[in-house]
Amino acid sequence: MSSVHEPEKDTVTETVPAKAFDGDADVQEVSPGASYRDLEKRDSNLKTTKDGIVLIPQPTDDPDEPLNWPFWKKHAALIVLAFGSFFVKFTATILASASNILAHQFHTTPRKATYIASSASIVPAVAPFVWIPLSRKFGRRPVLLAGTTLAIVFSITVATSDTYGQAVATRVMMALSDSAAICIGPAAISDMFFQHEKGSRMGINTFLLVCAPYIGGIAGGAVAFNTHLGWRWSMYISAILLGLQLVCQFLFVPETIFNRKEARAAAENPKPTFAYSLGFKKPTATKNDSWLYTYLRPFAMFAYPAVFFPALWFSIAQMTEVANTAGFALNFGEPSRYHFNARQIGFCSFSGLIGAVCGELVAGPVCDFVAKRHLKKGGDWKPEQILPVAATGLVLTSAGLLLYGLELNYPTGWAATLTGIGIFTAGQEILLTVLMTYTCDCYPDKAPEVSIVFQCCINIMAYCPPFYVPQWIAGPAGAKVPYIVFALLPIVTAPIGWLLFMWKGEKVRAKGPWFTL
Template structure:
């Protein structure tokens, strides 16, 4: 199968199940390679406007802005989290209920992509990114001015809905611009910012809210300012990344004459071609098709279980370390607890992204030399270190909250557990996202929908019951032992099965088609 055949089958909705990308020579024409001889996957056209052919500077400026769009979603969610006690006093509620203003919005990125991604497929990634971020600005300001608990909670959810464009469209746009051997490190940067965002948000929020001249309301005003900066950066540095090969060589459209047409040209909006005349109904139902592909659903579900405590951990810092606990931290010190997660994410990214690129380059070079063909499953062996450290970190955190090993006021061992957990989480998210987008490169945005759906659904519910579970008779050790064991128990069904029979499973295509084949 040639590269063109693979890409045509993907565009027609018939996903290539092999993950081999059709790397054979096509009618004697040599494949394009990078300067170091690595085969370019996917093979680019000769059109300089294709995102794969953009300059290094243009690609990486866009990638940085897109990655910060992902970062701000969770950064602005937890920037308000350390102020649980201040929010409780402001709205006349309990600290536990006040944490919901930060944690309840965590479910939104699970559902928002079902609107944003189809719209981006029909209207383009660029306009939808701008609209979503403008929505985030507006509702951040409303939250900052809220006078009742219900208003603050509802507008935080709507703010997260707009902001979610970054977390679901960003990975797809990054995938549009980079080749297979480059994706690991670039996806790793995006994943790094995704993982460290809630922890840096906690650090920043603790200091902002602790300052009497600022307080919790300014945490939301600052969020609005950050999104305003992001909108400007999107406008200048993120062109439209969706590209259809069929448009190469076609005559250029005439200059627009209407006001709307001129405005769209000025804004850089280029609605993608619709060569198959797909209806809007097809466009909005297309993302659901990815839920039928085992190589997307099972790894996403497994990772969501492995990382499901993320929101409970950050939202729980005020309850586990704040006033009235053995640590008795103030708001700023509660925020500093999040440094542990940030350090873990930094360490994990130094390991995960470069190693993914190394595995991909080595596999492609071996194939070019006549060795075994590249399979995306080769990437999954990088996961072992992440599996071990995620479980070890959760176990250490829970046991230290229960049985402090260095005295009742020693916080270091417990937060070391969060550091180790986040180190493993960063490895897992980088490898799994790289693997899934390698399996279905032309459906990266839809793959991201499935991943974010399970991740945010599973992260949503622990904050509602983990505090009560910790304060039950068994203490913190019981929930965290359960959370530490679950990823190991489920690993054979979510990941191990693809290490064993991945190509054969993907060759069967969608789950609903198995009985027919």
């Protein structure tokens, strides 16, 4: 990970005049694409870091604003939020390694048993349409706590399931509940960090999100293989971890929604105490919005091409993720040439974990470096300036998929096969960090809706492959055909999801949505 700095130590002491915070006027904003030199002509009191990096957005003088929180408070919240995203995918795959054991438990086939883990993958696609509107009405903090509490209850319910249908249904409800975290995380991170910090911080969240399925597979295989524990304890362990997460959320994740029009000068507003941060603050900016408008608002973001097409392109590139992790039991387990047991199947997931680490060592730090370099020079900042970093991710993603498919078809050994998964995951981590940062920078005031579009596209595209990829691999042509197709799709669709915005991104953003609801 890249090194972080303490914002309150880096920020120059000059402040925007207090009259800007009288509650009746909008606070000056520095939007993506704004020229620092032009803004400097209008206001000589722009806040910058000690290195001369202009702060985007310009913070108010209100110490309660998340941008003004102390270093420890921001990063404690960041880590807890990132682990919230982590547990969504971790708890989804912790059962995947035990597919053969689940098949015996519920008197079904190993292929059908994989659906207990994979069938819930569609849920995060629809969950944002529940949680994000509720967070706009009641706040991010209560929604986050409520979702985690429900996830604990359903995790225990999965562990006590007696039938296949009950296990599938309760896993779906568990996924719906803990998806609150994956919805809230990117929005809250955007609330707390400046432009030049956002790449690496968003990268921490995406890193834990990407590596979570693989850590879940490792842990799930070890637990299921242990005769003193078994697959049920994987869900009990999930409940225990979610309980610890709930405590951390309560202690370290204050409300991040902040109404800048109601901000006050520092002299008028005492520094918030720790006890104050434990309270609940209902958002005021949306208090007059109807429930219909609140629930329709997320759908409006699908009309923004600068959000929808990058999200769609990434979802095409990573659509095999669930099929890959769910397929470890079939491709490396007892029915395969390798005859791995549950624990060894879990160890296969180390490949994805290593790939995610390598990918994040590139993605977040490079995004931050690009932003700092341009902002320090005082030139025009455009979100498109970080998009070239995605080229590395594209190459790695396609190369990894191709290697994995060819090795499954023409095996030289399990290590070479799993190397393909590692390369694919490294590319996936780079693409997600770059594209999520880019789209949030395009419309920073709509970060929650941006995350909805991403989650919807990602999970819809990843839902279907687990149901047809095993049959495709078992066909006469073997694994090479499906994975050649999967490797070519990101390359073929790159013009509409990536290259278009490197070329004409600024004009596309300026036009806004293609249609309005």
